[in-house]
Amino acid sequence: MxxxxxxxxxxxxxxxxTAGCFAGSTQPTHRVALILQESPYxxxxxVKQGADAGAAEFGVQLLQYANMVGPMNAEKQIxxxxxxxEDGVDAVVISPIDSxxxxxxxxxxxxxxxxxxxxxxxxxxxxxxxTEDYEQTAExxxxxxxxxxxxxxxxxxxxxxxxxxxxxxxxxxxxxFANHPEFRIAETLVTxxxxxxxxxxxxxxxxxxKGISAMIGxxxxxxxxxxxxxxxxxxxxxxxxxxxxxxxxxxxMLEEEWLDAMIVQNSFAMGYLGVKMVxxxxxxxxxxxxxxxxxxxxxxYKESLQLPEYQKMLYPFMxx
Amino acid sequence: MFKRTWxxxxxYRSIKWNMTVAFSLLLIICINAVAYLFFVIYSETAERxxxxxxxxxxxxxxxxxxxxxxxxxxxxxxxxxxGNIQSxxxxxxxxxxxxxxxxxxxxxxxxxxxxxSFLSIRQDIVSIYIFAAxxxxxxxxxxxxxxxYMDIREQLWYKRxKEADGAVVISPPHVxxxFEDDYQWxxxxxxxxxxxxxxxxxxxxxxxxxFRVIEDICEHLGIGSGTGYVFIVDxxxxxxxHPEQQLIYSNLKNEDFDLIMNTGERFVTSRLPGxxxxxxxxxxxxxxxxxxxxxxxxxxxPDIRDIQNFIIAxxxxxxxxxxxxxTLISSRISRPLKRLAQTMKQVDEQQDLDIYVNIExxxxxxxxxxxxxxxxxxxxxxxxxxxxxxxxxxxxxxKALQAQINPHFLYNTLDLVIWMTKRGKTEEVIQLVSSLSRxxxxxxxxGDEMTSVRDEVEHIKHYLLIQKLRYxxxxxxxxxxxxxxxxxxxxxxxxQPLVExxxxxxxxxxxxxxxxxxxxxxxxxxxxxxxxxxxKDNGTGIPEDKLKDxxxxxxxxxxxxxxxxxxxxxxxxxYAGEGYGLEYESASGAGTKVRVVLPAIDTWTDAKAKEExx
Numbered sequence: 001m002x003x004x005x006x007x008x009x010x011x012x013x014x015x016x017x018t019a020g021c022f023a024g025s026t027q028p029t030h031r032v033a034l035i036l037q038e039s040p041y042x043x044x045x046x047v048k049q050g051a052d053a054g055a056a057e058f059g060v061q062l063l064q065y066a067n068m069v070g071p072m073n074a075e076k077q078i079x080x081x082x083x084x085x086e087d088g089v090d091a092v093v094i095s096p097i098d099s100x101x102x103x104x105x106x107x108x109x110x111x112x113x114x115x116x117x118x119x120x121x122x123x124x125x126x127x128x129x130x131t132e133d134y135e136q137t138a139e140x141x142x143x144x145x146x147x148x149x150x151x152x153x154x155x156x157x158x159x160x161x162x163x164x165x166x167x168x169x170x171x172x173x174x175x176x177f178a179n180h181p182e183f184r185i186a187e188t189l190v191t192x193x194x195x196x197x198x199x200x201x202x203x204x205x206x207x208x209x210k211g212i213s214a215m216i217g218x219x220x221x222x223x224x225x226x227x228x229x230x231x232x233x234x235x236x237x238x239x240x241x242x243x244x245x246x247x248x249x250x251x252x253m254l255e256e257e258w259l260d261a262m263i264v265q266n267s268f269a270m271g272y273l274g275v276k277m278v279x280x281x282x283x284x285x286x287x288x289x290x291x292x293x294x295x296x297x298x299x300x301y302k303e304s305l306q307l308p309e310y311q312k313m314l315y316p317f318m319x320x
Numbered sequence: 321m322f323k324r325t326w327x328x329x330x331x332y333r334s335i336k337w338n339m340t341v342a343f344s345l346l347l348i349i350c351i352n353a354v355a356y357l358f359f360v361i362y363s364e365t366a367e368r369x370x371x372x373x374x375x376x377x378x379x380x381x382x383x384x385x386x387x388x389x390x391x392x393x394x395x396x397x398x399x400x401x402x403g404n405i406q407s408x409x410x411x412x413x414x415x416x417x418x419x420x421x422x423x424x425x426x427x428x429x430x431x432x433x434x435x436x437s438f439l440s441i442r443q444d445i446v447s448i449y450i451f452a453a454x455x456x457x458x459x460x461x462x463x464x465x466x467x468x469y470m471d472i473r474e475q476l477w478y479k480r481x482k483e484a485d486g487a488v489v490i491s492p493p494h495v496x497x498x499f500e501d502d503y504q505w506x507x508x509x510x511x512x513x514x515x516x517x518x519x520x521x522x523x524x525x526x527x528x529x530x531f532r533v534i535e536d537i538c539e540h541l542g543i544g545s546g547t548g549y550v551f552i553v554d555x556x557x558x559x560x561x562h563p564e565q566q567l568i569y570s571n572l573k574n575e576d577f578d579l580i581m582n583t584g585e586r587f588v589t590s591r592l593p594g595x596x597x598x599x600x601x602x603x604x605x606x607x608x609x610x611x612x613x614x615x616x617x618x619x620x621x622p623d624i625r626d627i628q629n630f631i632i633a634x635x636x637x638x639x640x641x642x643x644x645x646x647t648l649i650s651s652r653i654s655r656p657l658k659r660l661a662q663t664m665k666q667v668d669e670q671q672d673l674d675i676y677v678n679i680e681x682x683x684x685x686x687x688x689x690x691x692x693x694x695x696x697x698x699x700x701x702x703x704x705x706x707x708x709x710x711x712x713x714x715x716x717x718x719k720a721l722q723a724q725i726n727p728h729f730l731y732n733t734l735d736l737v738i739w740m741t742k743r744g745k746t747e748e749v750i751q752l753v754s755s756l757s758r759x760x761x762x763x764x765x766x767g768d769e770m771t772s773v774r775d776e777v778e779h780i781k782h783y784l785l786i787q788k789l790r791y792x793x794x795x796x797x798x799x800x801x802x803x804x805x806x807x808x809x810x811x812x813x814x815x816q817p818l819v820e821x822x823x824x825x826x827x828x829x830x831x832x833x834x835x836x837x838x839x840x841x842x843x844x845x846x847x848x849x850x851x852x853x854x855x856k857d858n859g860t861g862i863p864e865d866k867l868k869d870x871x872x873x874x875x876x877x878x879x880x881x882x883x884x885x886x887x888x889x890x891x892x893x894x895y896a897g898e899g900y901g902l903e904y905e906s907a908s909g910a911g912t913k914v915r916v917v918l919p920a921i922d923t924w925t926d927a928k929a930k931e932e933x934x
Binding site for chain 2: 049050053057248251252255266268269272273305306308311312313314315316317
């Protein structure tokens with residue numbers, strides 16, 4: 001009797017093991033809050049498309065907690081982050097605007113075990129970052145300047161100080177051009193992120209400072225505004241304009257040769273890598289010590305626009 | 321080493337163990353070998369089928385794409401042979417002729433309507449253009465203008481159309497950026513439109529297609545358990561379509577394009593790091609495109625994991641199952657043998673020969689059982705025969721003893737009777753003859769080998785009385801036997817030879833004679849109680865060298881022609897076993913003491929003996 005009981009027990013155990021072998025596994029879905037900036041802009045549309053592509057690949061459900069139409073200010077981001085944390089999301093992907101309260105909330109989120117990945121940000125509040133390599137872009141700006149200008153005084157055009165990536169870019173440029181034998185930053189114009197306002201302020205600046213041989217528009221609006229000012233003043237031959245980031249308007253300006261070069265980063269990759277990073281964190285494959293992911297940028301001249309490798313970067317295929 | 325391990329594992333183990341292990345190993349090896357072979361054959365067959373299935377799908381994809389592009393070619397043919405278009409393109413521009421200009425405007429609008437008729441039924445056609453040789457552009461799109469710095473003739477689709485000289489060419493995906501504010505990814509179909517008669521080039525037709533139809537053809541094909549996908553590369557290795565095209569363009573993902581372009585095989589495995597992919601390649605002769613199916617090799621056979629798990633589970637289940645079954649089978653086979661072995665052990669340990677085994681089993685086991693029973697019966701018979709022979713031997717020895725006493729002793733005693741009668745010692749003669757009579761009576765008993773201590777003491781008393789009458793003052797004797805010993809059993813005629821030895825070899829040689837003392841008592845020990853009878857004399861004693869060999873045959877014959885000490889010793893041992901017998905203490909000139917140690921066996925348990933004793 002005992003022997004049969006033992007036999008039955010063994011068979012029951014084996015049956016359960018067998019059942020275990022055939023038990024199917026379900027693909028986990030991570031709920032992740034996505035908080036970006038200024039969605040109508042092409043740069044952020046591409047970031048969002050990259051994030052969506054990553055979400056589809058890595059089994060991530062992206063959630064948005066605020067109306068993404070129109071400019072995103074710090075208050076809107078704070079509200080979105082609060083709502084996301086209250087909703088108990090697994091992680092947050094954010095492109096934070098410079099705000100003390102936002103930084104506090106990000107820290108709070110990290111401390112409560114909700115990882116935060118910051119993308120396209122100069123902030124170091126989160127150890128998980130997908131960011132532009134500012135030193136590389138500053139180096140590219142110098143290379144572009146060398147190819148379109150013979151040297152001299154240059155001006156940096158920036159759109160306010162609330163945008164952390166722009167501040168980081170500006171700082172990297174200041175560091176790179178410090179003590180440079182050919183180029184000297186003679187002016188740093190901090191203006192609004194509106195190409196018309198930028199154009200007017202740049203015109204005023206150029207009229208006051210006649211020796212400016214080149215301008216670097218740190219944001220897309222800054223570059224277009226500066227290019228429009230050069231066009232209106234008829235200084236296209238004397239003053240080179242280098243811009244950051246690409247939009248159809250900027251490409252048009254480049255084609256018209258009012259803009260001499262663009263430093264373009266892959267905004268699609270930014271969004272994709274941000275979601276990839278968050279999936280790796282949630283799956284336990286990425287730790288803080290692994291450090292940030294840097295996206296690479298390229299210089300685009302008018303001639304580059306016809307080359308397939310640059311077209312692939314400038315015109316996201318997702319928009320077909 | 322192996323031999324030692326083998327011996328340790330099997331040689332000294334039970335037959336049940338060996339059979340269980342052998343059966344289990346055999347079954348487990350067989351089950352696993354069959355399962356493994358099944359798995360290998362199944363997976364190879366399933367993989368081959370999966371590959372062929374994927375290739376079949378890709379061929380169908382190729383056919384669909386060819387059909388689609390031929391359809392587009394047909395549209396280009398309709399345009400090519402359209403009379404209005406031919407007429408418009410042949411007609412040279414006469415700028416001074418106003419009516420001619422108006423007519424051409426109407427014709428251009430009619431051509432635009434013609435193009436729009438295609439666009440209205442085909443959502444995949446983005447736009448249709450004819451770039452006339454005179455620089456004019458015919459299109460469905462109103463107010464379109466080419467960027468002034470753009471040279472149409474430098475565009476890839478234009479150059480290829482020129483090279484093809486009237487044949488249709490398909491250009492890889494590119495951004496259509498020749499027009500103002502127009503940056504759209506398209507696939508272009510282009511061809512030169514020729515004069516139908518002179519074959520003179522009239523312009524280049526461009527049909528831009530979006531990816532809607534190609535995407536529809538390539539998506540949801542269900543290859544590789546649903547995670548597989550299809551992409552297309554043209555003859556130059558340029559990507560035409562990929563479900564993750566932007567990821568490829570952004571260098572976030574990659575395919576092994578070099579391998580795909582350079583291999584002649586239908587199936588190749590990607591050399592890229594990461595999850596291993598199988599590329600299934602189907603090439604179209606019409607387009608020159610390669611349709612590539614991507615299947616992750618670990619998903620090539622969708623249910624291979626289930627099969628693998630099943631086989632692992634089978635192996636896991638087979639181990640305890642075969643162990644249990646093997647144990648049951650070997651237990652059933654070895655059970656009769658085990659019973660037989662246990663019975664043999666019982667015989668060995670308990671000396672129990674009265675066992676009969678009736679073990680039913682296989683023929684060999686039944687034969688063994690029967691043989692064992694026969695052997696036991698034979699042993700019992702031999703044992704019985706041996707006991708009988710020993711009994712007979714003892715009896716014959718006793719008879720020999722009795723027969724030996726009689727002649728010597730009777731001769732001497734009768735001499736004494738004659739001598740006493742001559743002297744007129746009537747009373748002494750009467751006493752002597754009475755003792756002699758009683759002596760013989762007690763010697764014979766009732767033919768039994770055993771007697772009681774009481775009778776043995778009485779027997780020795782009469783013997784000593786007779787010897788006393790013979791040796792007068794030269795022999796003294798003392799009989800000091802505890803009364804409680806009287807009821808115990810002992811072999812007959814043990815004391816008489818010892819007393820006789822004491823008289824003849826101890827006392828008689830002494831000029832002044834001596835004394836023989838017979839004692840009897842119970843010696844109680846923790847585990848047993850012994851009956852001890854002592855015969856002691858103060859005679860000459862036995863020399864040490866003789867004492868050493870007292871139990872040997874020759875030396876034990878202390879009296880020529882008498883009963884040897886060895887004989888007495890053997891009788892006691894036969895009766896009581898080892899641990900009992902005679903113990904000698906003697907030294908030359910210091911007398912001799914013989915201790916007869918016997919088991920204290922109470923005759924009161926025997927009613928008849930009790931009656932006699934009382």
